[in-house]
Amino acid sequence: MNRAVIDIRDLRFAWPGQDAPCLDIESLQVEAGERVFIHGPSGSGKSTLLGLLGGVLAAQRGSIDVLGTRLEKLRPAQRDRFRADHIGFLFQLFNLIPYLSVVDNVVLAGQFSARRRAQALASSATLRDEAIRLLADLDLGGALLERRVTDLSVGQQQRVAAARAVLGRPEIIVADEPTSALDADRQSAFLDLLLHECDAAGTTLLFVSHDHRLAAHFTREIALHGVNCSWRERQPA
Amino acid sequence: MTHLPGLALRSAWNRRHTLGLTLIAIALSVALLLGVDRVRQDARASFGQSVSGTDLVVGARTSPVQLMLYAVFRIGEATANMSWAGYEKISAHPLVAWAVPLALGDSHRGYSVVGTTRDYFDRFSYGAGKKLAYAQGEAFSTVFEAVIGADVAQRLGYRAGDRIVLNHGAGDVDLAEHSDKPFIVTGVLSRTGTPVDRSVHVPLEAIEAIHLDWQGGAPIPGVAIAPEHVTKFDLRPKAITAMLVGLKNRAGVFRVQRHVNELKDEALVAVLPAVALDQLWQVVGVAERVLLAVSAMVVAVGLAGLVAVVLAGLNERRRELAILRSVGARPRDIFFLLTLEAMGVTVVGALLGVMLLAALTALFAPLAASQYGLVLEPRLIARSELALLAAAVGVGILASLIPGYRAYRLSLADGLTPRL
Amino acid sequence: MRCPTILPILLAAATVAGAADKPDYKVGDRLPQKPAAAAPAAYKETPWDALVPANWNPAKEFAAVNFGSLDDSDPRAIAALEKLREAWDNAPVVPALNGTRVRVAGFMVPLESHEGLVREFLLVPYFGACIHTPPPPANQIIHVLPARPYKSDREMDAVWISGVLETTRAGTDMGNAGYRMKAELVTPYKR
Secondary structure (H helix, E strand, C coil): CCCEEEEEEEEEECCCCCCCCCEEEEEEEEECCCEEEEECCCCCCHHHHHHHHHCCCCCCEEEEEECCEEHHHCCHHHHHHHHHHHEEEECCCCCCCCCCEHHHHHHHHHHCCHHHHHHHHHHCCCHHHHHHHHHHHCCCCHHHHHCEHHHCCHHHHHHHHHHHHHCCCCCEEEEECCCCCCCHHHHHHHHHHHHHHHHHHCCEEEEECCCHHHHHHCCEEEEHHHHEHHHHHHCCC | CCCHHHHHHHHHHHCHHHHHHHHHHHHHHHHHHHHHHHHHHHHHHHHHCCCECCCEEEEECCCHHHHHHHHCCCCCCCCCCEEHHHHHHHHCCCCEEEEEEEEEEEEECCEEEEEECCHHHHHCEECCCEECCEEEECCCCCCCEEEECHHHHHHHCCCCCCEECCECCCCCCCCCECCCCCEEEEEEECCCCCHHHHEEEEEHHHHHHHHCCEECCEECCCCCCCHHHHCCCCCCCCEECEEEEEECCHHHHHHHHHHHHCCCCCCEEEECHHHHHHHHHHHHHHHHHHHHHHHHHHHHHHHHHHHHHHHHHHHHHHHHHHHHHHCCCCHHHHHHHHHHHHHHHHHHHHHHHHHHHHHHHHHHHHHHHHHHCCCCCCCCCCHHHHHHHHHHHHHHHHHHHHHHHHHHHHHHHHCCCCCC | CCHHHHHHHHHHHHHHHHCCCCCCCCCCCECCCCCCCCCCCCCEECCHHHHCCCCCCHHHHHCCCCHHHCCCCCHHHHHHHHHHHHHHHCCCCCHHHCCCEEEEEEEEEEEEEECCEEEEEEEECECCCCCCCCCCCHHHCEEECCCCCEECCCCCCEEEEEEEEEEECCCCCCCCCEEEEEEEEEEECCC
16 A cells, blocks of 8 residues: 555644634545645635645644655754755746756756755766756757746746756655646646656656646546635635 | 855846946945045155154244145145245254255246255155165256156156256246256156155255346346356345254254244244144044045945845845745745845955055056155055955945845745745 | 945944044143053153252242242343243253163154154153143153154153163253153053
8 A cells, every 4th residue: 555645634724813724624645646636716725735745834733744754843944855855846937047047947956955966866967967858858958958048938937847846856746836827738738748757757746726627637636625624614604 | 055156146147237236336435435544544654754854844934734735745835935044043053963945936847846955865864764865866066957856757757967947936837937047957866755756956046046037926028147147146045935954962852943933033933843744644634534434334325225226126036035945945045045145246346346446546646646745555455454345345244134134034934935 | 124224324433433532631731640550660660850850940040039020021031031941951960860770651742753653752741842832841851762663643642661761961062961762662651
């Protein structure tokens, strides 16, 4: 039986100064290699959940077990390190640092994590070589690598971000609406590329989106507003 | 952590247009601060070493500082002269070892002409007791001969043996020239770093000789006395501007000073050079401190500008900081990143300021020397200025902590998803 | 954000405060001869009075004259003043002090000063001796050559000098008698 990569129990999180919790989850587990599609209306706690999983937020109550490590027992600096080592992030827009080149944006993931750096160097001689290899996998290469990131199209930018997210083979990838800014016809293509990379490495993928048409690509679907008890309580009766 | 400086550098370069302006502001303000101190130190050095080994400077009654300014530093003009009789009376005092008269008021193409005796070259000292030396030639002996200072020789291209013509009245303007009585340069003095370099020295009799056919500042029409006939006239001077006095016993300086001050037939003043200089620095010292304080404020304003620019840019960088957090940057890394950026601009700006000042010094040194008697040493930075520089950079580093800290707090609050 | 504006004020205050105030002397002030706390034992602390021979009293000639009844411009007053001055100019020294190691406090009148360093000076008993008041008698002036140039930053510094006092021989010229010292130590006088 697969060990759960993510195991959340009795999680409660409220923003400072607020009485009512924003997130209240009794139980949520994700198995290794799953492709999870998470959806929910705005205010259902998606960003908060990502923040908690990423370790930038700390819950007032409950436990978050990621890859066997209890996040709530770690100090903030340790959580940052954990995130760097094991989780790759992908956002909807503005994924790239404007003053770094395409390749340097990808290499960033290996600079903040020794573990991912080591794993990347297992496949290529240098971080840069590995970055270029991943970009090639995502159909980016040649002259494009020399362009400023601000000159790339949104689709190209998202693919660069995806390369960064998978560099060094983190066990989990968290993607927060990565396709929402793309044209309809590009969305599928991007998703295919991303899923292909995840399958190759056995990565667990958590994909947050409001677009149900994409749900078919995933092994599991979670409606966050169903899992989040505080959402139900906040609804007018 | 080793990649953070690289990131900071790229980030600063990306924003070079706005940061560049603050960089220039910091460079200019640091140049100003160090420049004020440099002028201050060099002024004291230049003036302080202009005269040595002279116990008293005597002239028509005026303030001690005024007398020093026109008699020794050749700045400004004497409003009244002292009589030759006064000179002889003072020279005869039993405590006086030597006395050198000075007659000022004429000029040669902007450089002061000094009428004096051969004793001047033996008795005059400057700096720490240094004597005058000749780069070429020797002292004058007959009436129409001159010894020129190093600056005069260099800028006007004179050498021993050349002929020169003198004007009446100090100044660069070509007023009435005494072109019928040219002078031969018998000697060129080695560089001293004092007003001697900017002076043309001629015998006292020469000043009288030039003015023989002059009256009230203009030639008497119809009267023209040829040079060879001049020596037939009585060329003994009737008045001089000032005199330098050396005593047999330096402890007796107060006695002689009192003697001069109390001469009944003439209103004279005797000044101790070192004391007069001290008085000058007391007066000037207040202005110096104010200038220094103002320059320090300007530096602070420049740094405040830098801090404001970086802080203002923080808002649009919140997404960028969130990306860095997402790849694993700690809030502490964000702090270092922003602090390093601001610190880098401060340090580079300060270094640029130092170089700017060195360039300005080199550019304006000749003008300062010839117009104001201020010898500016061409150098990159003086030891006293290092302290000021360190203070400015130190304050800048402290100031850089402000945007760093702000970014730290922002990043903590924003996490991975800043609400913009 | 208000933090940046504090910087100019802080810097300015620091600069101005750096020009710290030193005690101001008035013309005619003498230095109190208090026992020095850490005086080097090698030097004998000497007050200015000790430099005057015990039997020298130039004013004794005028004991008979009643100055209170004279005008300032009275020729007798002027003549008396002249005689007094002459006596002061020729004031004798105390020969026994020649070669003694002494320590004297007084005010510095610079003779040679170069880049803020005083290399030769006269030590006098009271402030302003060369500006407004009549100069001191010849046996109240010490011609000092310090072993190391002294860093002076204001007019008429108050200092302690320590060294071997010499009396210069009176020559045939008037006024050649006096005191000299190659000072081994010159230190500031602290109130």
